[in-house]
Amino acid sequence: MDIVDPFRSARLILELRQAGVMDNRVLSAIERTPRAIFVPDEYRDMAYDNRQVPIACGQELSLPVMVGRMVQALDVQAEHSVLEVGTGVGYQAAVLSLLAKRVYSIERFRTLHDMAKDTMTSLELNNVRLFHADGLDGLSDHAPFDRIILTGAISLAPYKLAQQLNSGGIMVAPVEKDGFQHINVYKRIENQVEKLTTLGPSKFLPLIIGAAREL
Template structure:
């Protein structure tokens, strides 16, 4: 299935109807074809449906409306340096790469990182750097970050990630127990500390420590 004009129009309409209204976010999601990130999968024909889909290593590619809502909640600007924890298929990082100056993405499964890198190369997305590492520790050698997005749920915002957020920065992540409904929250760092805002309920795979076995 190709991202033809009709499929694209329906895809964008579904995003808007679910609250994704930021123009830059919508333009980026129009340019990045979700099907590229699940090609070869038995679910490839459902690439433009608003639903999460299984990928390798027991992970998922998030539903497009959640990707869009998390992206617009980040308020990414062109000069920002962004950290993504949980590369997965690479779809979220690809969208962020069209909005930010630089994207660093971390994933505990080497197989997923290798697959995402191949797609980034095919799409000439040269401002993404992908690492196989324990994302719960962030990337201290590249900190601080203007924006941080976490695509797996922790019980609380991880301390190392909060520490790597620049003053004035924003982090968006799901928080909650892995077997219950989680809350998507936005954290803003100020000179005085951190402000927390609950955005909506979500369901994500849990944030795990250590490297995964592919």
């Protein structure tokens, strides 16, 4: 299996541009990340399509366009430390690893955590650290972070996590309210957390709250 399918990857990058992802660093990171490696064998033909793909534990691999838009809004720089809540199989963490100095990613499901760990090792992504824990607790031992991103929807603005941001840090999170879900962009300014903008509607699975699960 080729690590990256050049034709299908180029087509996906065109779709990302058409969806408003114009940051060349983000586009390059997505183009260089072999999405097919993160997709279960039975869905391998869908790897470079702009669609959600089922993965283990009843979860889904996010739409590539949604990954692109959220990572673009995160505005990751080479010196940044990034916290990701919801590793899944590790695709977005791999994209972030090509943009940031270090990526910390938390996954509640042991099966997904182990799968992501194996893939990161095979890709030799040495600036990614994976944790099996409740992501909404964050990682206080490694805080503060320059950027935080959530890969599942929550019902309340994530102010607890925002306290682990550096002043000036940015957080991107899908938030569901009154039956509608939107991706919000927050910024920490000294001890205050302000919502900067909304990227638009989304359809993320809920971020499961509670202790890490051995599934």
